[in-house]
Every structure is written in C-alpha cells, then in structure tokens.
Amino acid sequence: MKRHERGLSWWLLLAFLAVVVAVSIFPFAFALSTSLRPRAELFSFPPTWFPKTWAWENFVTVWTAVPLLRYVLNSVVVSVLATLLNMAFAIPAGYALARLNFPGKRLFRQALLVTQMFSPVVLLIGLFRFMNQVHLLDNNASLVITYAALSLAFSVWFLAGYFESIPIEIEEAAMMDGCTRVGALVRVVLPMSKPALVASGVFAFIWAWNEFMIALTFISTPDNRTLPLGIYSFLGQYSVEWNYLMAAALIAIVPVLILFLLIEKNLVKGLTAGAVK
C-alpha cells in the first residue's frame, strides 16, 4: 500500500493514527507533568495541565523520600537472576529440541506449549501453598524461581526456532575436528545466536521487571518489595504523594522502553512465536 497515492483515505488513516497516538501518550505526558510539580500544586483547583513551578528536584528527592532505591535494587536483582536462570535452562533445552532426538521429545514440546496457555492466577493458589511449604514466602528467591520458570517455555521455543535456522554443517565440521556436543554448542552455536539470545533474555527480563500479581501475593515485608509492588504501596498511604508516585512510575518505565526499542524488530515475532507454530 506504500505506493498508494495520497487520497482522502490516506489522510483519514493518518488522522486516525494521530488521535490514537495522542490518547495513548496522554497519560504518560500527564504523569511527567505531575512528577515535576511541587507538593502544593498537586491538588490546586482548578487543576492545571502544566506545573507553575517546575520541581525538577523531585527526580532527585524521590530516591530518598521513599525507599525507591531499595525497590529498584530488589527489582534489578530479581530480574537479572531470573533472566540468568531462565537462559541457563533454556539454552540446552532449546538446543536439544532443535538438534537432538530423545524419547519424549514430542511430549516435551507439547507440554511447553500448554504451559503458555496457563493463567498465572490458576497457578497462584498452588504456588502459594508450595512456597509456604518450602519456607520461601516473603523471600525474593521465590520470585526469581517463579519468574524464571514462567518465561521458560517461551524462551525454549524461541531459541529452538533460531537454532534450527543455523546450518547444521558448521557444527558437524566442528565435531569432526574433535569438538564435543557441549563444545559445539558453546563455541559454534551460541556465538552465532547472539541476536536470539539477546531477544529472549530481554523478554525474560521485562517479564520479571513488570510482574505484579505474584509479587503482591508472595512478598509482605516492605524491604523486600520489588519496584511495581513498591509503587503500588504508595496508594496505601494516608495522603498519596502523586508527584513522587509518578516520578517513580516513569523511572520504572525507562529501562523497559530502552530494551523495547533495542529489540523492536523481534518484538512481535517473539510474542507470537509460540502461538503460530
């Protein structure tokens, strides 16, 4: 349709797009405007679209006014560990699906696909019981394990698909030269799979970074809160400091936004990978 001349339909489509983009970005623009207000201007009436005094210092003071640093550190640790665990398990499993024959391969493939259709809330009750039994409730380790597991099926599928697209002759040549199976995987396949490894790692990271419901269920001590939980806990306060809340919310979005733009090309391919096959 790129070559279509600029008729009425061209302009109508663009006008429609402009409206949708404006409505989509409006809450974030307003969040930014709120985050730059001094406290006194939060509930001024009539409300204004822009701050009268620009309180740039909010983005500095928010780190100490609330335990934001603590929340961010918790989230970084949980998300990074969950991602590493996810990758460490997904790489060999994806490779096995792509390159090896073993009993139960079909069952394994199907079982992974089925887990992607589970609703997290369906697991939540049983998972809560399990974490209680192994005494991991209110411990961030419970989140690391759970997040790694829940994004694992996707990573295995995604990596298996990529490994399959690498010509097998390269590995065979390496193995002829005396490389073991693991050696071929580590020295030949992985270096060639960097884009897929990055994309699948980014997905696992974002999933963990944004997760809210499971953290809400498992974590009770304020010091153990991840960032989404910490931001949510602002709401429980007697008078909500919306300027700090919005600043924290925007800070939480930034890393994800950067990662999203980094893997933009793989975004949709990744998200529909499991479902299309």
Place this chain on the structure above:
Amino acid sequence: MPRSEPLVGLLFILPTVVLVGVIVFYPIVETALMSFSNVNSLAQREGFAGLANYQALLSDTVFLRVLAQTVFWTVAVVGITTVVSIPVALALNLNFHGRRLARALLIVPWAASLMINAIIWRWILDGQHSIINGTLMRLHLIDQPIIWLGSEGTAWAAIILVGILVSIPFTSFSLLAGLQSVPSELYEAAMVDGAGFWASFWHITLPLMRPVLIVTTLLNVIYVFNSFPIPWVLTQGSPAYRTDILVTYIYKRAFAEGQFGPAAAMAMLIFVLLLAFSLTFSHITKERAKVGIK
C-alpha cells in the same frame, strides 16, 4: 537431521523439566486437589470434600455475576482493540514523515506494565480534583465533579478504556507485521485493475490478514482475561464486586478471605475454560492454514 543422542538430549532438557514441573505443573495438581478438599485459611488441605467447592460456586451469585462481567470485559476490550488496531496498522504501513516517531510513541503503553498504566489512569480520574473533572468543569460540560471510579457504569468505562489502550500497541504491531508480509505485487495488480483503496482493503488486505488476526485475537483474549492489575489498581472490584473480573475475585476469595477451597475450584474452572478455548482456537487456526491461501 537431528542426531539420536537420547542421553545428551534428556540431560539437556532435565533442568527445564524439573523447574517447569515444580513451578507450573505441581501447583496445578495442588490447586486441583484443593478444589476437591476442605482447605483451611492457611491453604492446607483437611480432608476430602467431594464436589462441595464446585457446588458452592453454583449458588454463589457474586461468582456468577463476576463470570458474566469477565466475559463482557474480555469481549469488549478485545473487540474494540481489534477494530481500532486495523486502521492503526494500515496507517503505520504508509509512508509518511514521523512514522518512526509514531511507532516509538505507540510502544510506550506497552513498555509500561499494566500496573503502571492503571496507576497513572487512577491519578487522572481519581477524586474530585482530577484533571479530567477540572477540564470538563472549565468547559462547562459538567457542573459537579464526577467520581469516575466510584460508580459501576463510569468505572467500567474507565477500566475498559485502559484495557484497550494497553492492548492497542501489541495488536497493531502484530497486524502491521502481517500487513508487511502481503506481497506488494498484489496491490499493483489490483491498482492496474482500477481497484480503489477500500476495494483493495476488503478484497485483498483483510482476507490475507485473517491468519494473523486469528492468532492476535487468541493471544489478546488470554492476556485480557488474565489482566489482574487493571481492575485491581483502578477499583479493586468496588462497588461490591461489581467491577471484579474472575482473576481479581479469585485473588480476593483466596488471599483476603482465606476461602482457598472455592477459590481453587474457580481457578480449575478458568484452567479448563482457557485450555478448551486455546485448543479449539489453535485447531481452527491449523485448519484455516491448511485451506487458506498458501
């Protein structure tokens, strides 16, 4: 050709099998057992209860209403999102200045988690002095501030609006990817034949986009059905469970009220519903792919 190395293969999948087994399959079994048991408020099973938890659901009028609300919410959000996303995808596929910017801006609600989207909207709509009320009053469209999240009708409108806004990016990007795979020769041929924009949309674009529309809708149904944070942050189901969806209702029954037995029965019901839906849908998709173009 894949090599036959059973031991290496099994060894390679072992960690995944163990982790997914413990974190995904074991909890399902545990939840299933709970749904047939008397369960105390610490989520410990105390003896077989037969179908009592399931029977309790049938006489729970709140559950039945929440079930209807969930269907309404899912259909409304997925339906409207799809209708809005088709022209958005068509527009993103055009050549215009600022196309990259439009795409980058559209990604923002997707990058932000559901919880963050919901919390920002709560601030926009919350209380008497919200920016929406202030603006509407200044324009003399309303005399009194409206407590948007306080009554059933306006609260649903807000919840659905947020649901749609967070679903548009994924849906339109996915449809755009589908559009870009339509060979441009088809359009050129249609234009030679004198087909206008709408004619080529109805007769070429839409039929070719059917597979990607089906997959996107399936994924959206699952995402939207499960999107706990939106109603949770905006209203927590108030007033009186009237803005709850199944996932928030289960959460309340289990973790606020300690009713783990009935909550487990509901969870099993969702499990069966979603699984049946997905399997039917993927079956249809496969059939379509077989008879479809290419």
